[in-house]
Amino acid sequence: MSTPSKPETRTISVDYLARVEGEGSLKARVRDGKVEITEFGIFEPPRFYEAFLRGRRFGDAPDITARICGICPIAYQMSSVHAMEDILGVRMDGALRELRRLIYCGEWIESHVLHAFMLHLPDFLGYQSAIHMAADHRDAVEKALRLKKIGNDIVALLGGREIHPVNVKVGGWYKVPTKKQLEEMVPNLEWALDAATWAVEFTAGLPFPEVEQDYEYVSVCHPDEYPYNEGRLVSNKGIDVPASEWNQVFEEVHVARSNALQSKVRDRGSYHVGPLARYSLNFEKLSPRVQRLAAAVGLGPTCFNPFKSIVVRCLETVHAVEEALRLIDTYERPTRPDVPLVVKAGEGHGATEAPRGMLYHRYRLDDEGYILDAQIAPPTAQSQMSIEDDLRVVLEASLDLPDDDLQWRLEQTVRNYDPCISCATHFLKVEIDRG
Amino acid sequence: MAKPKLGVFKFASCDGCQLSLLDCEDELLAVADAVHIAFFPEASREYIEGPYDLTLVEGSITTPHDLEAIKKIRADSKFLVTIGACATAGGIQALRNWKDVTEFTSYVYAHPEYISTLETSTPVSDHIPVDFELRGCPINKWQLVELVNALLHARKPNIPTYSVCVECKRRGTSCVMVAQGIPCLGPVTQAGCDAICPAYDRGCYGCFGPMESPNVTALAEWWRSVGVDDRTLVNALRGFNAYAEPFREASDVYAQQA
Numbered sequence: 001m002s003t004p005s006k007p008e009t010r011t012i013s014v015d016y017l018a019r020v021e022g023e024g025s026l027k028a029r030v031r032d033g034k035v036e037i038t039e040f041g042i043f044e045p046p047r048f049y050e051a052f053l054r055g056r057r058f059g060d061a062p063d064i065t066a067r068i069c070g071i072c073p074i075a076y077q078m079s080s081v082h083a084m085e086d087i088l089g090v091r092m093d094g095a096l097r098e099l100r101r102l103i104y105c106g107e108w109i110e111s112h113v114l115h116a117f118m119l120h121l122p123d124f125l126g127y128q129s130a131i132h133m134a135a136d137h138r139d140a141v142e143k144a145l146r147l148k149k150i151g152n153d154i155v156a157l158l159g160g161r162e163i164h165p166v167n168v169k170v171g172g173w174y175k176v177p178t179k180k181q182l183e184e185m186v187p188n189l190e191w192a193l194d195a196a197t198w199a200v201e202f203t204a205g206l207p208f209p210e211v212e213q214d215y216e217y218v219s220v221c222h223p224d225e226y227p228y229n230e231g232r233l234v235s236n237k238g239i240d241v242p243a244s245e246w247n248q249v250f251e252e253v254h255v256a257r258s259n260a261l262q263s264k265v266r267d268r269g270s271y272h273v274g275p276l277a278r279y280s281l282n283f284e285k286l287s288p289r290v291q292r293l294a295a296a297v298g299l300g301p302t303c304f305n306p307f308k309s310i311v312v313r314c315l316e317t318v319h320a321v322e323e324a325l326r327l328i329d330t331y332e333r334p335t336r337p338d339v340p341l342v343v344k345a346g347e348g349h350g351a352t353e354a355p356r357g358m359l360y361h362r363y364r365l366d367d368e369g370y371i372l373d374a375q376i377a378p379p380t381a382q383s384q385m386s387i388e389d390d391l392r393v394v395l396e397a398s399l400d401l402p403d404d405d406l407q408w409r410l411e412q413t414v415r416n417y418d419p420c421i422s423c424a425t426h427f428l429k430v431e432i433d434r435g
Numbered sequence: 436m437a438k439p440k441l442g443v444f445k446f447a448s449c450d451g452c453q454l455s456l457l458d459c460e461d462e463l464l465a466v467a468d469a470v471h472i473a474f475f476p477e478a479s480r481e482y483i484e485g486p487y488d489l490t491l492v493e494g495s496i497t498t499p500h501d502l503e504a505i506k507k508i509r510a511d512s513k514f515l516v517t518i519g520a521c522a523t524a525g526g527i528q529a530l531r532n533w534k535d536v537t538e539f540t541s542y543v544y545a546h547p548e549y550i551s552t553l554e555t556s557t558p559v560s561d562h563i564p565v566d567f568e569l570r571g572c573p574i575n576k577w578q579l580v581e582l583v584n585a586l587l588h589a590r591k592p593n594i595p596t597y598s599v600c601v602e603c604k605r606r607g608t609s610c611v612m613v614a615q616g617i618p619c620l621g622p623v624t625q626a627g628c629d630a631i632c633p634a635y636d637r638g639c640y641g642c643f644g645p646m647e648s649p650n651v652t653a654l655a656e657w658w659r660s661v662g663v664d665d666r667t668l669v670n671a672l673r674g675f676n677a678y679a680e681p682f683r684e685a686s687d688v689y690a691q692q693a
């Protein structure tokens with residue numbers, strides 16, 4: 001005969017939330033099987049980017065904001081240059097625009113494969129890390145590393161190096177590549193197309209917890225393209241505005257014990273940015289190959305299971321490889337690497353799709369082009385309330401698990417978002433009060 | 436013989452320097468065969484306590500908590516290497532050192548009272564003895580591999596302290612400042628990046644910090660001669676290695692004149 005468990009406080013402590021960038025903590029209270037999250041905190045030390053950008057010149061923004069995140073520097077460079085170009089009244093067209101799309105493809109491949117295989121897959125297969133996993137799955141790890149490297153090769157060729165590339169500037173590029181330089185990447189990209197397809201099939205066969213959430217998905221949406229650099233902010237619950245209206249639709253709130261601001265839809269609440277949101281809002285703009293592949297592995301045109309984000313990352317990797325091949329095929333080297341700029345005062349906005357979701361920048365410049373005011377809403381901060389919602393649901397469904405397994409499952413739940421915790425300032429220390 | 440134990444720790448930073456290890460796609464598994472990755476939370480859940488034979492520290496010291504944590508890490512480490520501009524010079528977040536951090540906190544956060552931070556962002560070597568520094572924003576992954584390799588073979592790492600100019604010459608890049616009048620920090624910046632910026636038709640912006648014995652004043656006069664105003668000069672010196680002494684001191688001089 002079982003006896004009712006005594007009231008007790010069960011504390012599960014994780015001193016680092018591994019395989020994400022940064023630090024966070026989770027405290028939850030359980031009463032009658034219902035979970036209340038009492039704290040989901042971020043411990044990453046504040047770096048004050050928005051404050052020290054004031055007084056820097058507009059051209060410094062892509063180099064400085066890249067340093068917010070070592071995994072997705074291109075995203076910061078892209079959102080910042082688009083916001084500055086919005087103020088200066090220039091638009092990127094033709095090859096200059098296509099090259100920006102190409103470097104973003106490189107970052108998506110590199111970042112998605114890093115996350116899916118090195119950081120997230122070990123959770124599904126029960127390994128502490130990809131290095132532990134390599135003991136039993138050496139071929140898969142080696143293949144993933146080669147695929148990741150091909151993404152990095154694109155970033156390094158166009159940007160000068162993989163991390164904090166130097167070639168992106170407001171108004172275009174410092175130097176543009178020759179067609180031949182780009183074509184040298186084609187054989188590797190053709191291999192990558194097969195490898196990324198294998199990655200989709202491999203990850204689609206993993207065991208997924210049955211969790212579906214009624215997310216408000218938000219992404220950049222473009223009439224003709226799967227979103228990278230350009231488009232309106234759109235949700236599945238009625239948002240459809242230009243990036244300049246970010247602050248009318250969303251607000252940043254500062255919760256106690258946190259060094260990160262978290263964003264919410266005004267008067268509504270949590271929302272979700274990232275691969276699942278992009279996929280579910282833009283499915284018909286994925287290439288026919290990716291759409292067929294999704295159907296073949298049993299994924300519909302929308303997906304609301306956060307654990308399946310790993311499959312969607314791999315699908316987006318296939319898309320990015322195909323897109324890179326197309327961009328290289330049609331590339332004609334522009335006669336100059338940039339467009340002329342005339343400095344003026346004003347306010348501008350940029351929203352682009354970082355691998356982990358929409359990244360919004362806003363700047364105000366004086367008439368000499370110095371920054372007066374800066375606002376940066378990183379994707380992890382935008383998804384943070386959604387992560388908290390998921391933790392509540394997963395915790396409620398998993399209360400029977402032993403402490404170690406429960407902690408691991410909660411970490412995996414956070415890792416579903418590929419959180420770039422340094423960018424949103426952020427490690428998981430879990431404490432559960434079971435009453 | 437037991438494999439040397441590696442620990443990777445982080446303070447205020449972007450994670451890019453430790454990511455450089457994961458970016459060694461062709462070498463990562465070989466490195467993992469040669470050293471025991473005992474603590475590396477960006478890559479692994481495993482936590483094996485120190486002492487560590489090699490400790491890599493990324494990030495600058497910016498909170499009261501960091502001040503205590505770094506001392507414990509030092510006590511747990513045989514050979515401690517700081518990696519990157521944040522750990523070796525305070526990073527871009529050291530720009531606060533010239534400003535009022537209270538104003539910074541209230542500018543960024545709605546509830547400054549929730550934020551615990553120091554007034555300055557400082558390099559790790561301001562607080563504990565450091566055995567070696569790898570420069571760069573980010574570090575060069577080949578220098579990291581060289582460092583690990585040198586340590587495994589008990590030899591001195593081959594990390595040059597001359598200027599970026601040497602790398603430009605070796606790479607065959609024409610001097611962007613002489614030939615195109617583009618202001619460049621290369622003559623006072625330590626090599627290590629392989630002189631990327633000039634190869635992409637832009638001036639070096641100093642990510643590897645000051646070279647050994649730089650003549651910053653002489654370079655500043657060159658910048659003025661190609662038409663750079665003092666405000667731009669000060670901003671250039673106050674970049675990712677702003678708080679490294681030669682850049683800091685020169686920037687203070689020109690800030691007074693600006």
